[in-house]
Amino acid sequence: MSDCIFCRIVAGEIPSTAVLDTERTYAFRDLEPQAPTHVLIIPKKHIVGLKEAEEADAELLGYCQIVAAKISRQSGIESGYRTVYNVGPGAGQSVFHLHLHLLGGRSLSWPPG
Ligand code: 5GP
Numbered sequence: 001m002s003d004c005i006f007c008r009i010v011a012g013e014i015p016s017t018a019v020l021d022t023e024r025t026y027a028f029r030d031l032e033p034q035a036p037t038h039v040l041i042i043p044k045k046h047i048v049g050l051k052e053a054e055e056a057d058a059e060l061l062g063y064c065q066i067v068a069a070k071i072s073r074q075s076g077i078e079s080g081y082r083t084v085y086n087v088g089p090g091a092g093q094s095v096f097h098l099h100l101h102l103l104g105g106r107s108l109s110w111p112p113g
Pocket residue numbers: 005014016017028029030031032033040085086092093094095096
C-alpha cells in the first residue's frame with residue numbers, strides 16, 4: 001500500500017519516533033499528541049480499520065492491546081490510560097490503516113468527546 005502513510009512509516013519511508021517495534025506491530029509517537037503520552041500502535045499488515053478487520057485478525061488486534069499495556073508500564077502511566085480506536089470518519093478516523101491510540105499522563109474525562 002504505497003499510498004498509505006502508515007505503511008510508509010512501517011517501511012521507513014516516512015520518519016517516525018519508534019516506541020516499540022515487534023515482528024507484527026509498530027508503535028510510534030503521534031505527530032500531534034493529545035496527552036503527554038500519545039502512542040499509535042499499528043499492525044504492520046495493512047488493515048483499513050476496525051470495521052474492516054476480519055475474524056482472522058482477532059489475535060493480532062488483541063496483541064495490539066497487549067503491546068499498549070506493555071508500553072503503558074514502560075511509560076509510567078499505569079495509574080490511568082486509555083486505548084482507543086476511532087472507527088470511521090464520524091468518530092474522527094483520518095488515517096485508514098488500523099491504529100490503536102494509547103493516551104495517558106494526564107487525567108482523562110468520561111465520556112470522551
Ligand atoms: P485518527 O484521527 O485516524 O484516529 O488518528 C490518526 C493519528 O495519526 C492522528 O492522531 C495524527 O496526529 C496521527 N498522524 C497522522 N499523520 C502522521 C504522521 O505522519 N506521523 C505520525 N507520527 N502521526 C501521524
